[in-house]
Amino acid sequence: MSWRRVASLSSLISSSKPSLLNQEACTFKLWEMFTTETGTQAEPFITFVLGGPGSGKGTQCTKIVETFGFKHLSAGDLLRREIASKSEYGSMILNTIREGKIVPSHVTVKLIQKEMDLNDSNKFLIDGFPRSEENRIAFEEIVGAEPNVVLFFECPEEEMVKRVLNRNQGRVDDNIETMKKRLKVFEALNLPVINYYSEKGKVFKVLESLFHQ
Numbered sequence: 001m002s003w004r005r006v007a008s009l010s011s012l013i014s015s016s017k018p019s020l021l022n023q024e025a026c027t028f029k030l031w032e033m034f035t036t037e038t039g040t041q042a043e044p045f046i047t048f049v050l051g052g053p054g055s056g057k058g059t060q061c062t063k064i065v066e067t068f069g070f071k072h073l074s075a076g077d078l079l080r081r082e083i084a085s086k087s088e089y090g091s092m093i094l095n096t097i098r099e100g101k102i103v104p105s106h107v108t109v110k111l112i113q114k115e116m117d118l119n120d121s122n123k124f125l126i127d128g129f130p131r132s133e134e135n136r137i138a139f140e141e142i143v144g145a146e147p148n149v150v151l152f153f154e155c156p157e158e159e160m161v162k163r164v165l166n167r168n169q170g171r172v173d174d175n176i177e178t179m180k181k182r183l184k185v186f187e188a189l190n191l192p193v194i195n196y197y198s199e200k201g202k203v204f205k206v207l208e209s210l211f212h213q
């Protein structure tokens with residue numbers, strides 16, 4: 001099956017009976033097709049998983065990993081690990097996350113690249129990255145690859161706010177002040193990346209609908 005055909009499925013999902021397809025069902029259906037298509041591919045299969053703060057990226061990535069064995073690389077988790085290990089960039093990263101801003105591209109891309117190199121898997125879910133056009137360009141230059149596909153989790157803002165404020169994972173950025181900043185950054189810097197890949201026919205929009213996790 002060609003990517004063109006897979007992309008046309010995305011438009012079907014947006015236009016036909018979205019209320020019957022919850023995030024989980026959409027994701028599983030799509031990934032079933034991707035694994036069938038790319039099972040013998042030698043090059044790494046790269047998926048960028050994008051969406052606003054609290055849209056459910058991490059939650060769905062965990063489910064995909066459990067079922068299909070992709071390697072999940074959360075850029076946010078890699079950055080939080082740097083803070084915890086008190087690395088040279090730790091305090092700068094902590095301050096940036098507190099402010100809801102974006103960590104310099106070279107730092108994040110190096111962390112992602114290192115994890116990709118260390119891993120045997122050839123199928124990656126890169127969650128929460130790229131956050132900006134600058135991030136995207138840095139990844140493409142440094143890693144020398146583009147994503148095969150981009151999953152975009154669309155979720156109403158009030159739902160994202162509710163989820164983040166109820167997450168209870170002790171994250172320094174899960175408070176209303178930082179959340180407002182993160183939403184602004186998402187719209188100003190992350191949406192252009194989604195639009196860029198959308199024009200290349202690589203984006204699957206996964207619709208939020210009424211469903212139980």
Ligand SMILES: Nc1ncnc2c1ncn2[C@@H]1O[C@H](COP(=O)(O)OP(=O)(O)OP(=O)(O)O)[C@@H](O)[C@H]1O
Pocket residue numbers: 023051052053054055056057058059060076128163164166167211212213
């Ligand atoms: N479909 C859903 N319905 C209700 N709650 C959900 C759903 N998906 C995720 N959640 C909950 O919402 C919260 C945020 O989800 P998650 O951490 O997966 O979001 P995220 O997109 O990774 O956010 P961030 O960008 O802040 O890391 C979690 O507490 C999760 O359990």
Ligand SMILES: O=c1ccn([C@@H]2O[C@H](COP(=O)(O)O)[C@@H](O)[C@H]2O)c(=O)[nH]1
Pocket residue numbers: 053075076077079096097098100101102103104108127128129130131135173182
């Ligand atoms: O590529 C990235 C990813 C994340 N950040 C910073 O981390 C926080 C939290 O990220 P989550 O993906 O929500 O876990 C984000 O708000 C940014 O401050 C980043 O700079 N670059």
Ligand SMILES: [Mg+2]
Pocket residue numbers: 057058059074076128
């Ligand atoms: Mg997350």
